Amino acid sequence: MEISARAAQLTPSLTLSIDSKAKAMKAEGIDVCGFGAGEPDFDTPDHIKQAAIQALEAGFTKYTPSAGLPDLRQAIAEKLAADNQLSYKASQIVVTNGAKHACYNAILATCQGGDEVVIPAPYWVSYPDMVHLAGADPVMVPTTERNGWKMRAVDFENAMTPRTKMLILNTPGNPTGAVYTREELQAIVEIAAQEDIYILADEIYEKLVYDDVQHVSVASVSKEAADLTITVNGFSKAYAMTGWRLGYLAAPEAVAKAAESIQSHSTSHPCSFAQRGALAALKGDQQPLADMRDEFNMRRSYMYDRVTKIPNITAVKPEGAFYILVNISQLGLSSQNFADRLLSKANVAVIPGAAFGDDRTVRLSYATSIDIIKKGLDRFQDFCRTL
Ligand SMILES: Cc1ncc(COP(=O)(O)O)c(C=O)c1O
Known part of the structure; x- marks a missing residue:
């Protein structure tokens, strides 16, 4: 059946393709550290x-x-x-x-x-x-x-x-x-x-x-x-x-x-x-919101400090939201290639910057627990050193 030109021109979501690969790996019992999340990991108050x-x-x-x-x-x-x-x-x-x-x-x-x-x-x-x-x-x-x-x-x-x-x-x-x-x-x-x-x-x-x-x-x-x-x-x-x-x-x-x-x-x-x-x-009570922000802030500082210590990687310290955009262009891979290899070799999911119109970067979300952030960054760092 024919679909409209309007629908046909839409870009397939790179975000979803990495996400579904990460989910399939998890379903196989592989311990994947996910830095792809676009939503708070907290429950609704x-x-x-x-x-x-x-x-x-x-x-x-x-x-x-x-x-x-x-x-x-x-x-x-x-x-x-x-x-x-x-x-x-x-x-x-x-x-x-x-x-x-x-x-x-x-x-x-x-x-x-x-x-x-x-x-x-x-x-x-x-x-x-x-x-x-x-x-x-x-x-x-x-x-x-x-x-x-x-x-x-x-x-x-x-x-x-x-x-x-x-x-x-x-x-x-x-x-x-x-x-x-x-x-x-x-x-x-x-x-x-x-x-x-x-x-x-x-x-x-x-x-x-x-x-x-x-x-x-x-x-x-x-x-x-x-x-x-x-x-x-x-x-x-x-x-x-x-x-x-x-x-x-x-x-x-x-x-x-x-x-x-x-x-x-x-x-x-x-x-x-x-x-x-x-x-x-x-x-209602706005305190849960402040608590969530404090937790994000702690993770942000941790992630930024760790990421910027990795050779040939740069990042601007984010002032808001819950993402760090990491410049990987000195490592010689496209963002999609980097994200694919990071996932298959180190079991870490990140979003390739190509999804956001910038192939020099990958996006790491800190909307996940500090334990996963620590483990995932150990792997991320080791992977970058192999390139
Ligand atoms: C910049 C930006 N705008 C809008 C949205 C969509 O928010 P909502 O879930 O309320 O549709 C998102 C969600 O990721 C976002 O990052």
């Missing part, structure tokens, strides 16, 4: 689960409004005001089936054939394919370790054409862990504002920043930023709720309406009782 359970038991199992429960949209607007200095009305919020879905709705609501979308590389895997699905063209802007894997305003300016419709900024970033400062954002926003270019600000890792680094919301840096930015966030990473599929976007009224309309004809709305859990996450 109990009070959040209880809220969803109570909702289920009370029969809260029917359709909800397309853009989400009114009290949840209101709570998100209050969270964005309190945590991010953003002034959105509840009517500007659309609750979605995960932050990924919020990004997709936002891109579909604003971009079409003939448009270009600027994406700093290395990037989160799904952005280019989402842009393709909207019929638009992704334009990658390579970044460097020297600049902390961050796109400078001048790089953005050089990539702009009359077709540029949107810029995607992910801060804190996956896979780089880079966090943009207010000044860096202001400079980028100034360029975008000259040509009315939308900014999709994916801030899903906002709660995972370390040391004295501050997360700055893109839409908060100026009036122009607020007018042009679609803010995306969610519950997956902050509250260890990846499987709940709950995220949201906050946008200028017309974009929010369009995103709601798209959602109403595709997924209808996110799961009813899961939304009750999300409300409890926002309103």
